[in-house]
Amino acid sequence: MQCPFCGNRTTKVLETRHIDSSFVIKRKRTCPRCKKRFTTYERIEASPIVVIKRDGSREPFDREKLKRGIIEACSKRPVSLDEIEKIVADIEKDLQSYIMEISSKELGEMVLKRLKKLDKIAYIRFLSIYQNFDSIEDFIKVIKKMKRSKVGI
Ligand SMILES: [Zn+2]
Numbered sequence: 483m484q485c486p487f488c489g490n491r492t493t494k495v496l497e498t499r500h501i502d503s504s505f506v507i508k509r510k511r512t513c514p515r516c517k518k519r520f521t522t523y524e525r526i527e528a529s530p531i532v533v534i535k536r537d538g539s540r541e542p543f544d545r546e547k548l549k550r551g552i553i554e555a556c557s558k559r560p561v562s563l564d565e566i567e568k569i570v571a572d573i574e575k576d577l578q579s580y581i582m583e584i585s586s587k588e589l590g591e592m593v594l595k596r597l598k599k600l601d602k603i604a605y606i607r608f609l610s611i612y613q614n615f616d617s618i619e620d621f622i623k624v625i626k627k628m629k630r631s632k633v634g635i
Pocket of ligand 1: 485513
């Protein structure tokens with residue numbers, strides 16, 4: 483942390499305090515060179531997101547795993563890696579508003595919402611990979627419903 487008064491690169495922390503129960507930390511600092519005091523507010527960005535699976539078990543959010551699932555759904559489809567990367571980055575951004583946990587169902591829906599706009603076949607594939615249809619009938623039902631709504635698959 484640089485001193486805002488003299489630009490000195492090292493400052494000393496006098497006091498560290500959490501702001502209520504938020505992820506914001508308030509620090510009182512002093513500069514050893516100019517002796518001025520100032521306060522900083524730091525936000526903890528990378529709060530670990532936990533994904534709650536359908537069986538109730540929890541696992542840490544794994545960006546690469548999510549990406550692999552989307553790549554699989556998009557295989558041989560006209561969807562570029564850049565577009566897939568954009569989806570993942572976009573979801574990561576959205577995840578910032580979830581404090582700690584998200585269900586795998588919600589996470590799956592975040593992907594589906596984005597794939598639907600991009601590629602209908604990839605959308606259906608991801609739906610089948612991610613939601614683990616209980617039966618093939620469920621899968622067919624979704625496809626029929628999509629055909630009826632004329633999304634053009
Ligand atoms: Zn200073």
